[in-house]
Amino acid sequence: MLLHQFTDMATRIEDRNSGRLIQPFTLALLISVCLTGCQKSSEYPSRPITLVCPWAVGGGTDRVSRQIAVFLESELGTPVNVVNATGGQGVTGHSRGLRAKPDGYTISMMTLELSMLHWRNLTDLTWEDAAPLMSLNEDPAALFVKADSEFQTVKDLEAAIEDRPEELKASGTAALAAWHLALAGWLISLDQNPTDVIWMPSQGSAPSLQELMTGDLDLVCCSLPEAKSLLVSGDIRCLGVMADDRQASDDFKDYPTLKEQGSDWALTGWRGLGIAKDTPPEIQEKLVTVLKRIVGGKARVNGESFPEFMDRQGFDHTSRPTTEFADFLKRNDEMFGVILNRPEFQSVQSGPVGPNVFPAIAGGMFGLSLIIVLAGASRRPTASITGIAAANNIVDAATPHAIFLSGCAVAAVIFHMLAADTLGFVTTSAIILFLTSKLLGERLLTSAIVAIVASVGIYQLFSGLLRVPLPIGSFLLF
Amino acid sequence: MSDAFQAALENTFTLKVLLVILVSASYGLFVGAIPGLTATMAVALMVPFTFFLDPVSGLAAIVTMEACCIFAGDIPTTLMRIPGTPSSAAYVDDAYCLTQQGRHQQALGVSLVYSVVGGLVGALVLIFLAPQLARIAFEFSSYEYFWLCVLGLSCAAVVSRGSIAKGLIALSIGLLLSCVGLGSTHSVPRLTFGIDELITGINFIPAMIGLFGLAEVLRNFAKINPELSSPDRATRTDRSTVTGNWLSRGVAEVFGGLIPRLKKSGSRIASSSAIGSAIGMLPGAGADIAAWVSYAVSKRRSTPEEKEQYGKGSLDGIADATTANNASLAGAWIPALVLGIPGDSVTAIVIGVLLMKNIQPGPGIFHDPVQLPLVYGIYITFILANLLLIPLGFLAIRAGSLIIRIPRQIILPLILMFCIVGAFAINGSYFDVGVMLVMGLLGVVLERFEVPAGPVVLGIILGGRLEEAFVQSLTKSDSLTAFFGRPIAAGLGVLCIVLWLAPVISWMRRPRLATQPSPPLEHR
Known part of the structure; x- marks a missing residue:
C-alpha cells in the first residue's frame, strides 16, 4: 500500500520536473551511503566481525561458535555474526576463514580437520597459515x-x-x-x-x-x-x-x-579460534586478551559465563592460549601425518563401490531417459506444447528483444557477483535495481526511489535483523 | 500424569511465555517468508537468546518458530515461485499456477489451514505415541534408508508434471549434481572439473532459488515489452469488486470454501498426516520426502479429471503435501526427546538447548518429575503455536498478497535482488550466487522442454543420502538379497517396484486406462 502512494507521488513529482534525469538518482545514492553509515575509525573493532564456522548449523561446532560469538560481541562491543561455510569436509570453511583479508574482521573457528586435510592433498592450507588465538574445547x-x-x-x-x-x-x-x-x-x-x-x-x-x-x-x-x-x-x-x-x-x-x-x-577432537596469519599483532593481542577473560569465566552475559555454558552442553572446556595452542597444533599435525602417510591411506579406499559408480548410474539413467524422450518426440511430431509453457507463451517469447532483456537480468547477477565486494552491497544493488526497473519501462524517479529504499532496506534487514553479513564494500570504508 | 500436566499448564499460560510465543511466531513467519532463510537458520539465530530464557520459554520459542517458519515458506513459493523450503518444491508449480490465475489467496488459505491441521495431528501423534514409536528408528538401517530415498525420488519422478521419462531426466540431473564435490561417502573430490570452489558441492538452497525463482524472473523479463505497452497498473483496479470491510473481505478471500473442503477430506488428512509423522520421526528423513510421497499418494487416489489438475494448480495436491510436511515437524521431535537422536537439523539444535538447560533427552525424560512438565510444555506449545498460526498466517497472507499488486517493472527487479541475497545468505558466499545463476539458466532450458524442475531439487537433496545408504549396505553385505532381508526393507522395496511397474503395466493395457489403487503406505 505504502509503495503505491510512493509510486503515485513519485509520478506526480516527476511529471513536474521532467527532463532533469540523473540528479534524483545521484542524490538518492548519497542518501543511501549516509544511511548505511560510513564511519571511519582507527579503533579496532569499528564494524561487525564475521566468525566463520566450517560445519553446518545445529552441530556441536556451530553451537560453540554461536555461543562464543555472543561473548565476543558483549566484550568487543560490536556485532559478531556466525557464517556457516560448509562443504568439502571442512576445506571450504577453514580456507574462507584463514584466507580472508587479514584485517581482524574475519575470525575462523578451527577444528581437528585443519590438521589432516592437507595430508590428504585436499588443500594446501595448514595450521601454519593461521595465527592461533585460543583453543576452546577438547x-x-x-x-x-x-x-x-x-x-x-x-x-x-x-x-x-x-x-x-x-x-x-x-x-x-x-x-x-x-x-x-x-x-x-x-x-x-x-x-x-x-x-x-x-x-x-x-x-x-x-x-x-x-x-x-x-x-x-x-x-x-x-x-x-x-x-x-x-x-x-x-x-x-x-x-x-x-x-x-x-x-x-x-x-x-x-x-x-x-x-x-x-x-x-x-x-582428542579440538575446537579453537584462529585468524589470518598476517593480521596486525595489536589486533591479535586485543582478541587474545578478550578471549582470556571469556574462557577464564570472567566475562559474563546475563550472569552466565562461557565455561558454565560449555559444562551444561556436556562439552569439555580445556583452553590453550596462543603459543601453547600453536604447539598443540604442531603435535596434532605431526600425528595425523604419521597415520595418513601410511601405505593403507595413500591410495583411495574404494570399498565395494568405487566413487565413479554412482555418477555413472545417474549418467546412464540420464542418457536412457533422454533417448526415450527423443524417440517419443520423433514418433509424435505433432505433440503440442502444453501446460505452463503454453500458458506463459515462452515459445513465442524468444524474440531478439526478449533475449536481450533476459540477458540483462543475467548480466545483473554477474555484475553483483563481481562488484559487490568493491562497491558494497547497497551501491551494487541500487545500481542494479535502478537500471533493471528503468529497462523494464518504469519512470525514472520511481526507479531511483525504489532502488534506494529497497537496497538500503534489504541491507538493514539482512545485516541488522537477520545477522547475515553482506559485503560492505572497501571504498566506502577505506 | 495429571500433576505434571497441571504444572505444565501453569508454566505455559503465563504472560511471559505467551508473549515469547507471540514474538517468536511473528519472527518465524518473517524469516520463513524470506527466500533462502530456512527454519534451521531461524532457530540457530535464536539459540543464543534461549540461553537467557527459562527452559519453558526457550523451548516454546523454538517450537513456535519452527511451525510458523515452515508455513511461511509457502508464501514466496506461491507468490514469487521461490520455494521457501525444499518441502514446498513438491507443489510450487501448483501454487504458482493458482497465483497466475489470481487465486493466490485461496492457495495460501488452503496451505495455511492444512498446515495447521497437519501440525495439530503431528502434535497429537507426538503426545500420545512418542515413547511407543521412537524405537522404530532402531529398525531403520541403511537398507531401509536406501529404499526410503528411492521411494521419495520415485514419487518425484513418477508424479511430476509431464511424462515419466522427462521426470527421470530431471531426477538424473539432480543426482549428478549431488555427486559434485567432496562427499562423505567417498573421500575424493568428484566432478569438480578442476574448479577449487566446486569441492564444496552444490547447495540445494541456491539451486532451488535458481531453478524456480530466477528462471521465472528471466522468463518474465523476456515477456515485458516497454515500447509496446505502457506500465502495467491494471492489477490495482479490481479492488472495488469485493464488498465488505477489510476483515470480512479478507476472510472470504483467504478462507472461502475451506469448511466444505475440510469436511470432505477426512481420509486424505489422515493418510497425509500418517505419512508425514512416519517419515518425520525417522532421523535423516524429513519434511521434504514426506511432502513428495504425500503428493504422489494424493495424485494416485484422485479421479482422472482431478489428476489432470496436478502440476497446474491442484488445491488437493497442495493440501495433502502441506499437511504431510507440517505433520513431520512434530514427528522429528519423537526420536529427539525419547532417544536423544535428532530427527532433523532443528531438533539437533533443540537437543543442544535441552542439554544447556540441564535436561538430558532420553527415556528418562518421561519419568523425571522435574522434566516431565517441560515435555508437556512442549506438547502444549505445539498445539498453541499451530492455533496461533491461523490469525498470524492470515495477516501474513494479506500482507504478502500486496506483492501481487506492485507493478511488474518494480517487483521483478526486487525479486531478482531477493534471489541474489537469498542464495548468498545461506553460506555467505558469492559462489552460491553463481550456482543460483547457472541453475536459473538450467531452469529456463528445462522449462522450454517441459522437463519438471522439482525432481532436480529432490535429486540434489537425496542423492548424497541415497549413495551413502547404497554404499553402506554393500559394505555390510555383498549380496543384493540383503536389500530385501528385513521386513521393513522388503516392504519398502516392493512398494518402490510396484510404483515403477504401475505405469508400465497401465501403458501395456493402455486401451482400458485402469488406475492402480494407491499403495498402502500407512501400514509401515
Missing part, C-alpha cells in the same frame, strides 16, 4: 558398542580384531575423517593393520549410533558428548576413552581410558 574420541554386545572391555575387542581381521564393522564419520583416523591410529598402536576393522562411511555420529542400535555395526568411534544420550539411557556401552586421563566432568568420569587398559593411544 573432547576425546571413545569406542562404543551396543549394550548387548559380546565385548565387555577393550581387551575383548582387541582379541576379536586379532582373531577375525576385516570382519568387524565400525562407523562414526566419513572415511578418512577424524573419528576414522582415531580408530585407525588405535589399531596401528596395537600393531594391527588399520584396515582390520571395516569402516562404513556415514554423515556423522548420530546416524552411526543409530546404525549401531540396529545391530548392523559392531563398533562406533565418536566423541563422548555426541553419544551422551544413549550412554545415559543404557543403550550403548563405552569401552574406552582415547584420552591421557579420565574426564573431569561428572557425566564421563566413570569411563576408563584406553591407557588404563594397556594401550598407548589418545586422540
Whole structure:
C-alpha cells in the first residue's frame, strides 16, 4: 500500500520536473551511503566481525561458535555474526576463514580437520597459515558398542580384531575423517593393520549410533558428548576413552581410558579460534586478551559465563592460549601425518563401490531417459506444447528483444557477483535495481526511489535483523 | 500424569511465555517468508537468546518458530515461485499456477489451514505415541534408508508434471549434481572439473532459488515489452469488486470454501498426516520426502479429471503435501526427546538447548518429575503455536498478497535482488550466487522442454543420502538379497517396484486406462 502512494507521488513529482534525469538518482545514492553509515575509525573493532564456522548449523561446532560469538560481541562491543561455510569436509570453511583479508574482521573457528586435510592433498592450507588465538574445547574420541554386545572391555575387542581381521564393522564419520583416523591410529598402536576393522562411511555420529542400535555395526568411534544420550539411557556401552586421563566432568568420569587398559593411544577432537596469519599483532593481542577473560569465566552475559555454558552442553572446556595452542597444533599435525602417510591411506579406499559408480548410474539413467524422450518426440511430431509453457507463451517469447532483456537480468547477477565486494552491497544493488526497473519501462524517479529504499532496506534487514553479513564494500570504508 | 500436566499448564499460560510465543511466531513467519532463510537458520539465530530464557520459554520459542517458519515458506513459493523450503518444491508449480490465475489467496488459505491441521495431528501423534514409536528408528538401517530415498525420488519422478521419462531426466540431473564435490561417502573430490570452489558441492538452497525463482524472473523479463505497452497498473483496479470491510473481505478471500473442503477430506488428512509423522520421526528423513510421497499418494487416489489438475494448480495436491510436511515437524521431535537422536537439523539444535538447560533427552525424560512438565510444555506449545498460526498466517497472507499488486517493472527487479541475497545468505558466499545463476539458466532450458524442475531439487537433496545408504549396505553385505532381508526393507522395496511397474503395466493395457489403487503406505 505504502509503495503505491510512493509510486503515485513519485509520478506526480516527476511529471513536474521532467527532463532533469540523473540528479534524483545521484542524490538518492548519497542518501543511501549516509544511511548505511560510513564511519571511519582507527579503533579496532569499528564494524561487525564475521566468525566463520566450517560445519553446518545445529552441530556441536556451530553451537560453540554461536555461543562464543555472543561473548565476543558483549566484550568487543560490536556485532559478531556466525557464517556457516560448509562443504568439502571442512576445506571450504577453514580456507574462507584463514584466507580472508587479514584485517581482524574475519575470525575462523578451527577444528581437528585443519590438521589432516592437507595430508590428504585436499588443500594446501595448514595450521601454519593461521595465527592461533585460543583453543576452546577438547573432547576425546571413545569406542562404543551396543549394550548387548559380546565385548565387555577393550581387551575383548582387541582379541576379536586379532582373531577375525576385516570382519568387524565400525562407523562414526566419513572415511578418512577424524573419528576414522582415531580408530585407525588405535589399531596401528596395537600393531594391527588399520584396515582390520571395516569402516562404513556415514554423515556423522548420530546416524552411526543409530546404525549401531540396529545391530548392523559392531563398533562406533565418536566423541563422548555426541553419544551422551544413549550412554545415559543404557543403550550403548563405552569401552574406552582415547584420552591421557579420565574426564573431569561428572557425566564421563566413570569411563576408563584406553591407557588404563594397556594401550598407548589418545586422540582428542579440538575446537579453537584462529585468524589470518598476517593480521596486525595489536589486533591479535586485543582478541587474545578478550578471549582470556571469556574462557577464564570472567566475562559474563546475563550472569552466565562461557565455561558454565560449555559444562551444561556436556562439552569439555580445556583452553590453550596462543603459543601453547600453536604447539598443540604442531603435535596434532605431526600425528595425523604419521597415520595418513601410511601405505593403507595413500591410495583411495574404494570399498565395494568405487566413487565413479554412482555418477555413472545417474549418467546412464540420464542418457536412457533422454533417448526415450527423443524417440517419443520423433514418433509424435505433432505433440503440442502444453501446460505452463503454453500458458506463459515462452515459445513465442524468444524474440531478439526478449533475449536481450533476459540477458540483462543475467548480466545483473554477474555484475553483483563481481562488484559487490568493491562497491558494497547497497551501491551494487541500487545500481542494479535502478537500471533493471528503468529497462523494464518504469519512470525514472520511481526507479531511483525504489532502488534506494529497497537496497538500503534489504541491507538493514539482512545485516541488522537477520545477522547475515553482506559485503560492505572497501571504498566506502577505506 | 495429571500433576505434571497441571504444572505444565501453569508454566505455559503465563504472560511471559505467551508473549515469547507471540514474538517468536511473528519472527518465524518473517524469516520463513524470506527466500533462502530456512527454519534451521531461524532457530540457530535464536539459540543464543534461549540461553537467557527459562527452559519453558526457550523451548516454546523454538517450537513456535519452527511451525510458523515452515508455513511461511509457502508464501514466496506461491507468490514469487521461490520455494521457501525444499518441502514446498513438491507443489510450487501448483501454487504458482493458482497465483497466475489470481487465486493466490485461496492457495495460501488452503496451505495455511492444512498446515495447521497437519501440525495439530503431528502434535497429537507426538503426545500420545512418542515413547511407543521412537524405537522404530532402531529398525531403520541403511537398507531401509536406501529404499526410503528411492521411494521419495520415485514419487518425484513418477508424479511430476509431464511424462515419466522427462521426470527421470530431471531426477538424473539432480543426482549428478549431488555427486559434485567432496562427499562423505567417498573421500575424493568428484566432478569438480578442476574448479577449487566446486569441492564444496552444490547447495540445494541456491539451486532451488535458481531453478524456480530466477528462471521465472528471466522468463518474465523476456515477456515485458516497454515500447509496446505502457506500465502495467491494471492489477490495482479490481479492488472495488469485493464488498465488505477489510476483515470480512479478507476472510472470504483467504478462507472461502475451506469448511466444505475440510469436511470432505477426512481420509486424505489422515493418510497425509500418517505419512508425514512416519517419515518425520525417522532421523535423516524429513519434511521434504514426506511432502513428495504425500503428493504422489494424493495424485494416485484422485479421479482422472482431478489428476489432470496436478502440476497446474491442484488445491488437493497442495493440501495433502502441506499437511504431510507440517505433520513431520512434530514427528522429528519423537526420536529427539525419547532417544536423544535428532530427527532433523532443528531438533539437533533443540537437543543442544535441552542439554544447556540441564535436561538430558532420553527415556528418562518421561519419568523425571522435574522434566516431565517441560515435555508437556512442549506438547502444549505445539498445539498453541499451530492455533496461533491461523490469525498470524492470515495477516501474513494479506500482507504478502500486496506483492501481487506492485507493478511488474518494480517487483521483478526486487525479486531478482531477493534471489541474489537469498542464495548468498545461506553460506555467505558469492559462489552460491553463481550456482543460483547457472541453475536459473538450467531452469529456463528445462522449462522450454517441459522437463519438471522439482525432481532436480529432490535429486540434489537425496542423492548424497541415497549413495551413502547404497554404499553402506554393500559394505555390510555383498549380496543384493540383503536389500530385501528385513521386513521393513522388503516392504519398502516392493512398494518402490510396484510404483515403477504401475505405469508400465497401465501403458501395456493402455486401451482400458485402469488406475492402480494407491499403495498402502500407512501400514509401515
